[in-house]
Structure formats: structure tokens, C-alpha cells
Amino acid sequence: MSEFEIIRRYFTRASSSAVLGIGDDAALVRVAPECELAVSTDTLIEGRHFFAGADPYPLGRKSLAVNLSDMAAIGAQPRWILLSLSLPGADEKWLELFSRGLFELADKHAVELIGGDTCRGPLSICVTIMGEVAAGRALRRDGARPGDDVWVSGSLGDAALALAHLENRIALSPDDFERCARALDYPVPRIELGRKLHGIASALIDISDGLTADLGHILERSHVGATIKVAGIPRSAILRRYLPARAALQALLAGGDDYELCFTAPSSLRAEVKALARKVDVPLTCIGKIESAGGLRLLDERGHAVDMELRAFDHFA
Amino acid sequence: MSEFEIIRRYFTRASSSAVLGIGDDAALVRVAPECELAVSTDTLIEGRHFFAGADPYPLGRKSLAVNLSDMAAIGAQPRWILLSLSLPGADEKWLELFSRGLFELADKHAVELIGGDTCRGPLSICVTIMGEVAAGRALRRDGARPGDDVWVSGSLGDAALALAHLENRIALSPDDFERCARALDYPVPRIELGRKLHGIASALIDISDGLTADLGHILERSHVGATIKVAGIPRSAILRRYLPARAALQALLAGGDDYELCFTAPSSLRAEVKALARKVDVPLTCIGKIESAGGLRLLDERGHAVDMELRAFDHFA
Numbered sequence: 001m002s003e004f005e006i007i008r009r010y011f012t013r014a015s016s017s018a019v020l021g022i023g024d025d026a027a028l029v030r031v032a033p034e035c036e037l038a039v040s041t042d043t044l045i046e047g048r049h050f051f052a053g054a055d056p057y058p059l060g061r062k063s064l065a066v067n068l069s070d071m072a073a074i075g076a077q078p079r080w081i082l083l084s085l086s087l088p089g090a091d092e093k094w095l096e097l098f099s100r101g102l103f104e105l106a107d108k109h110a111v112e113l114i115g116g117d118t119c120r121g122p123l124s125i126c127v128t129i130m131g132e133v134a135a136g137r138a139l140r141r142d143g144a145r146p147g148d149d150v151w152v153s154g155s156l157g158d159a160a161l162a163l164a165h166l167e168n169r170i171a172l173s174p175d176d177f178e179r180c181a182r183a184l185d186y187p188v189p190r191i192e193l194g195r196k197l198h199g200i201a202s203a204l205i206d207i208s209d210g211l212t213a214d215l216g217h218i219l220e221r222s223h224v225g226a227t228i229k230v231a232g233i234p235r236s237a238i239l240r241r242y243l244p245a246r247a248a249l250q251a252l253l254a255g256g257d258d259y260e261l262c263f264t265a266p267s268s269l270r271a272e273v274k275a276l277a278r279k280v281d282v283p284l285t286c287i288g289k290i291e292s293a294g295g296l297r298l299l300d301e302r303g304h305a306v307d308m309e310l311r312a313f314d315h316f317a
Numbered sequence: 318m319s320e321f322e323i324i325r326r327y328f329t330r331a332s333s334s335a336v337l338g339i340g341d342d343a344a345l346v347r348v349a350p351e352c353e354l355a356v357s358t359d360t361l362i363e364g365r366h367f368f369a370g371a372d373p374y375p376l377g378r379k380s381l382a383v384n385l386s387d388m389a390a391i392g393a394q395p396r397w398i399l400l401s402l403s404l405p406g407a408d409e410k411w412l413e414l415f416s417r418g419l420f421e422l423a424d425k426h427a428v429e430l431i432g433g434d435t436c437r438g439p440l441s442i443c444v445t446i447m448g449e450v451a452a453g454r455a456l457r458r459d460g461a462r463p464g465d466d467v468w469v470s471g472s473l474g475d476a477a478l479a480l481a482h483l484e485n486r487i488a489l490s491p492d493d494f495e496r497c498a499r500a501l502d503y504p505v506p507r508i509e510l511g512r513k514l515h516g517i518a519s520a521l522i523d524i525s526d527g528l529t530a531d532l533g534h535i536l537e538r539s540h541v542g543a544t545i546k547v548a549g550i551p552r553s554a555i556l557r558r559y560l561p562a563r564a565a566l567q568a569l570l571a572g573g574d575d576y577e578l579c580f581t582a583p584s585s586l587r588a589e590v591k592a593l594a595r596k597v598d599v600p601l602t603c604i605g606k607i608e609s610a611g612g613l614r615l616l617d618e619r620g621h622a623v624d625m626e627l628r629a630f631d632h633f634a
Contacts, residue, residue, distance in 0.1 A: 003633050019353055023538065024458050025390035025522060026357035028450070031348045036336055039431070040343035041399045041445055045438040073342035082358045084401075084443050090633045114356070120633060121362040122439040126401050128358055133345070141341050205342060221340065316320050316407045316437060 001090040003118050010099040011083065011113060018080060018114045027114035029080055035132040038076035042066045046123035051166070056094045058185040059125070060101030065187045066208065067129040068109060069259040072194030073206035075139035076131035078109055083116035084126040109191060139197055139204035139263070144222035148202050148264040148290040151273060153190055153282050155234040156211055158183035160255020161248060170247035176238045187259040193280050194261060200272050201263040210254035215262050216296055222264075227297040228288035230306050249308065253298070264290055318407040320435050327416040328430060334396060335431045344431035346397055352449040355393035359383045363440035368483070373411045375502040376442070377418030382504045383525065384446040385426060386576040389511030390523035392456035393448035395426055400433035401443040426508060456514055456521035456580070461539035465519050465581040465607040468590060470507055470599050472551040473528055475500035477572020478565060487564035493555045504576040510597050511578060517589050518580040527571035532579050533613055539581075544614040545605035547623050566625065570615070581607055 001009075007022065015021035019028035031037045044063050046052050064081065071078040083102070087095075106113060111129075162180035164170040172180060190206070197204060203218045211233065219225055235243075235252055242248035265273055270286070277284040298306040318326075324339065332338035336345035348354045361380050363369055381398065388395040400419070404411075423430060428446075479497035481487040489497060507523070514521060520535045528550065536542055552560075552569055559565035582590055587603070594601040615623040 001633055006633065020455065020457065025387045026355040026393065026446075026448070026455075028353045028355055028391070028455050030353050030452065033350070036345045036347050037354060037447075038343040038345055039397075039399065039445075039447065041401050041433055041443070043401045043403065043434055043436060043443065045403055045436060048436055048438050070342045074345070076343065080356075082356065082445060084358050084360045084445075086360065086362055086441065087633075116358055117360055119360060119362060119365055121365050121441065124403065124438065124441060126358075126360065126443040128356075128399060128401075128445040129343075130354075130356065131343070135347065138337065138343075138345050140337065316318055316323060316404075 001092070006090055006095060006118055010095045013113065015112045015114055017112050021114045029114065032132055034135055036135050036138065038071060038074050038131045038133050038138060039128065040067060040070040041126060041128040042070065043124060043126040056098035057101040060098035061105045062185065062187060063125045063127050064102050064105045065189050065259065067127045068189035068191060069187070069206040069208065071129055071131040072190045072261060073204055074133065075137065075194045075198055075204060076133040077195060078111045078129055078131040078191065080112055080114045080130045081106070082128040083113055085116065085118045086121035086124045087118065088120065088123055137198050139194070139201050141203050141205055141218050142221040144203040144218050144224050144264040144290045146224055146290055146292040147267060149267050149270065149286045150215065150226055150228065150262065150264055150288040150290060151284050151286050152207070152211065152234060152260055152262050153193055153284055154258065154260040155236050156207065156258050156260060157239045157248070157252040157255050158236050159187065159257035160251035161239055161242065163257065164247040164251055170242060170245055179238060184257055187257065189259055190261045190282060193282050196276055196280060197263060200269050200276065201265050204261060204263040207256065207258055207260050207262050209256045211262065212253050212296060218264065219294070219296060225291045225294040225296065226288055227291060227299060229299050231301045232285065232287045234283060234285040318409070323407055323412060323435055327412045328400065330430065332429045332431055334429050338431045346431065349449055351452055353452050353455065355388060355391050355448045355450050355455060356445065357384060357387040358443060358445040359387065360441060360443040373415035374418040377415035378422045379502065379504065380442045380444050381419050381422045382506050382576065384444045385506035385508060386504070386523040386525065388446055388448040389507045389578060390521055391450065392454065392511045392515055392521060393450040394512060395428045395446055395448040395508065397429050397431045397447045398423070399445040400430055402433065402435045403438035403441045404435070405437065405440055454515050456511070456518050458520055458522055458535050459538040461520040461535050461541050461581040461607045463541055463607055463609040464584060466584050466587065466603045467532065467543055467545065467579065467581055467605040467607060468601050468603055469524070469528065469551060469577055469579045470510055470601055471575065471577040472553050473524065473575050473577060474556045474565070474568040474572050475553050476504065476574035477568035478556055478559065480574065481564040481568055487559060487562055496555060501574055504574065506576055507578045507599060510599050513593055513597060514580060517586050517593065518582050521578060521580040524573065524575055524577050524579050526573045528579065529570050529613060535581065536611065536613060542608045542611040542613065543605055544608060544616060546616050548618045549602065549604050551600060551602040
């Protein structure tokens with residue numbers, strides 16, 4: 001199977017939203033008037049972002065999900081993707097499952113694959129995503145203000161708990177592992193929530209590297225600090241059962257891969273946030289407060305500082 | 318050196334053309350009114366697209382050059398890039414030289430790096446490029462018509478000749494190798510030419526996989542054929558000296574990596590093509606004719622079919 005055959009058979013579909021899709025030197029799209037183009041890229045590499053031999057169906061899905069999450073995190077409507085795929089060989093079964101996973105999620109969000117490239121090499125998947133956001137309305141990291149509430153969507157830590165199990169840092173029961181692995185393998189990007197936070201959120205980010213690290217980016221960019229009450233961070237019943245094990249606490253505070261959203265909003269808008277939670281059917285929980293004093297303070301139930309070294313994943317640490 | 322430190326130190330510059338550059342969940346850009354966005358991606362992988370241990374300065378430059386060439390090949394003005402970099406480690410010297418090569422060429426074309434990602438893994442470089450082209454004016458592959466002339470820019474084969482030498486398929490003198498290696502390591506994307514072919518070219522492509530393969534894409538997409546007179550294909554004095562060696566002929570006809578442009582144009586516009594060649598100071602040579610009968614016919618000086626199996630590089634062949 002040639003490079004062109006791979007592209008034709010597994011990755012070429014008619015595009016309804018692009019001026020020109022796969023098959024020329026570049027794809028062409030028209031960005032809606034009064035919109036800005038939001039663009040982001042995320043690579044998944046075998047042995048770094050996923051285990052060697054990972055199931056290709058969830059992998060195809062997740063390659064797109066992590067990029068969709070970046071669109072959610074800036075409040076954009078995802079529209080188009082490019083896929084740059086490096087493959088050790090032309091494995092038909094793998095390609096069929098991978099592309100199915102990718103396209104199923106793409107279809108769900110009306111996102112179209114309009115270009116990319118394919119070559120032989122170590123397995124790596126680089127997706128570039130483009131989306132539209134009304135001009136001046138993108139939800140950036142730098143808008144948090146002292147007095148704002150800090151919110152997170154869904155619940156945190158299950159994906160990292162599954163990873164901790166796979167790395168033998170904790171031992172989950174088979175049932176618990178299966179449910180946590182679902183969070184790890186099938187993250188749900190919060191697209192609708194991100195888009196509807198316009199006019200409510202003052203700063204927004206997705207939690208891909210862990211709550212403390214990602215909230216840290218908001219604090220740094222906004223030149224503010226925050227106090228978080230750890231007991232209030234939403235978590236699953238499973239994670240709760242494994243607390244206070246260190247790996248479970250790490251998963252909750254510093255685990256990435258859940259792809260929930262963390263945002264700040266003026267406390268005067270609490271009712272709006274709660275109404276939005278009902279509207280998009282995603283739990284939203286207030287976990288703390290933005291303050292003018294820099295830094296991130298984590299408090300336990302008794303108001304004592306949580307004494308724990310939290311380090312987000314760093315590829316070069 | 319952490320991931321964020323690498324990004325900050327080597328790849329973060331203030332952007333004057335983006336609404337939001339490096340440092341948020343996505344970059345934001347505004348596409349000019351009445352313009353379409355042209356977008357393309359190209360990955361370079363160690364051991365596939367460049368030799369292990371390749372000099373990082375030309376590598377940084379070339380990673381961008383091959384992407385700029387895609388913008389040239391659709392007639393777009395390149396504007397922004399994303400860089401997704403997988404590195405075996407944080408080698409400061411390598412990063413300094415690689416980023417210098419990249420930014421020098423970016424500055425030359427007023428292209429800005431606005432995002433990307435960095436992680437540890439096998440050395441691979443994925444650049445996504447975005448450019449602007451007046452709506453409806455992109456120069457695609459599907460516009461060639463019977464009777465059109467076939468043109469190529471510059472001269473072909475030197476880069477492939479250098480590669481043939483490195484792979485021991487031909488033996489160049491040290492001086493000849495040095496000059497050919499320059500074509501291989503420092504390709505010049507034909508941006509200005511591509512943009513000024515609006516209103517002249519009926520179809521356009523860049524020669525990255527070899528003349529016969531890339532012209533083949535135009536023929537296929539345009540549902541036409543062509544006859545090319547091999548003797549008329551522009552080549553350097555060096556390449557001429559190594560002909561009729563098989564590797565030299567292969568380099569001329571099927572060698573990629575020169576990143577010249579191949580285009581078709583109505584024969585009524587020959588004077589315009591020649592005037593453009595003078596204006597942009599790039600030689601343009603008519604090498605054949607588009608015909609309604611499908612397929613590509615290569616003729617030697619006596620009008621006989623060139624009997625040679627030409628295969629473009631295929632990563633999965």
C-alpha cells in the first residue's frame with residue numbers, strides 16, 4: 001500500500017466546509033466574517049503519550065479529543081483538522097480502527113479533516129486544529145481578576161488514577177480500573193461548555209497537565225494568585241475510595257488527561273454559571289478564589305496548607 | 318531545562334501579526350477580508366527526511382522552507398506557522414542553531430511562529446503553515462487544459478544528485494558535491510513567483526517528489542496528459558556533466574527536494590510568463606505541452622520515448 005493509497009483509502013472524505021480539501025499543495029478554508037481563527041497543535045508519540053501497542057480505535061479518537069479540548073479551552077468552535085501521521089508500516093487493521101476512532105469524534109463535532117501528511121517513521125500522530133471564535137471574544141488565560149471564583153467542570157483524577165495503576169503506583173480493583181481507563185482513553189472535550197462561557201468566564205484553560213499546573217498558567221498570565229480548598233475539588237466515588245493514598249491525591253491535584261475545563265468568573269455571576277451547568281449538563285464546581293497575592297495556596301479541610309510537592313509532567317524534567 | 322523553558326528561550330517572540338501568539342490554549346489570527354486561508358503541514362523525521370546527526374542550522378531552515386514551498390505552490394502569501402517538535406533531549410546548542418535557521422528564513426518572509434508543542438521523543442519536526450490568498454484565486458492542481466504549456470522554474474536535479482552521492486549511487490567531485498548539497502540543504506521556496514502566477518498559470522505544484530510524480534498530480538487532477546521533451550528540462554552544468562549516468566537522469570526526472578515550481582499556462586501567455594521570469598529574476602523554461610490524451614510521455618532528442626522506470630519516493634513502497 002503506497003502513501004497515496006493510505007491517504008485515499010483511510011483519510012480522504014469529501015469536505016463540505018472547506019473550499020479545497022485533501023489533495024492539493026494546501027487546503028483552503030474561509031473563516032466566517034467577524035471571526036478569528038483559533039489554531040492549535042498537539043502531538044501524541046508512542047511511548048510518551050500512549051503505551052506501545054495501544055488500541056488504535058481509542059487512540060484515533062483521543063488524538064482528536066486532546067485537540068478539540070484546546071478549542072474548548074479558548075471558547076472556539078472547532079472546524080477543521082490536519083493530520084500528520086508517522087507510521088512504522090502500513091498496517092491495514094490499525095489504519096482502519098485508528099481512522100474510525102478519529103472520524104467518529106470528528107463527525108460528532110462536525111469537524112473535517114482537510115489535509116496532512118503521512119510517512120514512515122516511529123509511530124507519532126500530530127493533529128493541527130482550526131476553529132472559529134467571534135472576534136475579540138476568545139477566552140484566554142490572562143483575564144482572571146482578584147475576587148473571581150475558580151471553577152472546574154466534571155470531576156478530576158480518574159484518568160491519572162488509571163495511569164498510576166498502569167505504572168504500578170497504585171493498585172485498583174479490575175472494575176475500578178476499567179472505569180478509570182475509560183476516562184483516560186475516551187476523554188470528552190468540553191466544546192459546548194467552552195463556547196457558552198463567553199460573557200461569563202474571565203479566564204479559561206483545559207486541564208491537560210494537571211489542575212495545579214494548568215491553573216498555575218492562568219495565575220501567571222493574569223498576574224494573580226489563588227487559594228483552593230482541596231476538599232472541594234470534584235472527584236469520582238472511585239477516586240474518593242483510594243484517598244488518602246498519595247497516588248490518588250496526586251491524581252486529583254496534578255493528574256492531567258481528564259480534559260476538564262478550569263475557569264475563573266466574577267462571583268457576581270454564580271447564578272449564571274449554575275444555570276449554564278444545567279443547560280450543558282456538565283457539573284461545574286467552585287473550588288476556590290482568585291487573590292491579588294501571587295502563588296497558589298492549597299488548603300485542607302481544617303484550613304491548613306496541603307504539604308505536598310506537586311509537579312506536573314514535564315517532558316524534559 | 319524544562320519544556321516551558323525551551324519554548325520560552327528558543328521559540329517565543331512577540332508576534333506583530335497575530336491577535337494572540339504562543340502561550341495560550343490556541344493562537345488567534347485574523348484572516349484578511351476577501352482572503353481564504355491556505356493551510357498545509359509537512360513533517361521531517363530523522364532517518365527518513367534527513368540523516369541522523371544532520372546540522373541543525375540548515376535543518377531549521379529547511380523545515381520551514383518545505384512548508385513555504387507549499388504556500389508558493391498554491392499561490393498564497395505565507396503568514397503564520399506552528400511548530401511541533403519532538404526531541405530526544407534538551408540540547409542547547411542544537412536548539413540555538415535550529416531555531417536560528419528557522420527564524421532567519423521566517424523573518425525573510427515575514428512569517429511568524431505563533432504556536433506549537435514540544436515533547437521528548439525521536440527527533441521529528443512538524444511545521445504547519447498558514448497563508449492568505451485572495452478568495453477564488455488560489456492556484457490549484459486541477460486547472461491544466463489541453464494546449465497549455467508546461468513550465469518549470471530554476472533548474473532541477475542538483476538536490477537529488479547530492480542525495481545520490483550521499484547514498485553512493487553516484488560519485489561527485491568534492492566541489493560538485495558541495496554545490497549540489499547546497500541545493501539539498503538550502504532550498505529556496507519560490508514564494509514571489511507563486512504569488513505572481515495569478516492570472517497566468519492554469520495549474521501549479523511544487524516539485525518535492527520529483528518532476529514526473531508532481532506533474533503527474535497535475536495531470537491526474539486535471540484529467541489531461543502531457544508530452545515532455547527531456548532535453549529541454551533545465552539542469553545545472555554540474556548535472557549535465559554527470560549525464561547520461563542513470564543516477565543523474567533519475568535526479569533530473571524523478572528527484573525531489575529542489576522545491577522548484579511546475580505550472581501550466583495557456584500558450585497565448587508565453588510573453589507574460591517570460592516577462593514574469595525577468596521580473597522575479599527566476600528562470601522559467603517551457604518543457605512540454607498538455608494534451609487531452611491521459612498519461613505522461615517523455616521524449617528524448619530524437620523524439621523517441623524515454624525508456625526508464627521512474628518512481629517517485631514513496632514512504633511505504
